[in-house]
Amino acid sequence: MQRSKTVIIRLTQKERELAEVKAVSAGLSLSELFRASTLKRRLPRKVTHIAADTYRELAKIGVNLNQLTKAANAAIKLGQTPPANPELLENLETLLKKVRRELVEIDVVADLEDADDWEAS
Known part of the structure; x- marks a missing residue:
């Protein structure tokens, strides 16, 4: 599947560095890290x-x-x-x-x- 859409997020310098460290330690690119962290992870439930x-x-x-x-x-x-x-x-x-x-x-x-x-x- 070819990815053609871009999402821009804003991070502090410290957040960017932390994301890069996590990506490197997991053997992922930043894009792969964010996709894995957001699309494949179950979000906390909203309980009324x-x-x-x-x-x-x-x-x-x-x-x-x-x-x-x-x-x-x-x-x-x-x-x-x-x-x-x-x-x-x-x-x-x-x-x-x-x-x-x-x-x-x-x-x-x-x-x-x-x-x-x-x-x-």
Whole structure:
């Protein structure tokens, strides 16, 4: 693929020297260094306050479910009626973990899809 477009960036003298040192130590040109650093590296995710708050609240719910599951299992071992069905509680806990994982991965999946679209063009 022939590269024909130019991007101009402004660096301080110190930044330029640091970039040159990194490029030399990696065996790359400055252009290759900047392409590798910007186009192939995943950027930090932007997490909304709502997503962060939801994640934390789900974590609290998970702790409560875990405690309730332990109490139900302990009651069963003692021959008592459990406060809730342990199997259902474990299913809820598994579902909760899945929702938390998906909440965290939403932007990551979108980033990967964007990268695939970018490479195809």
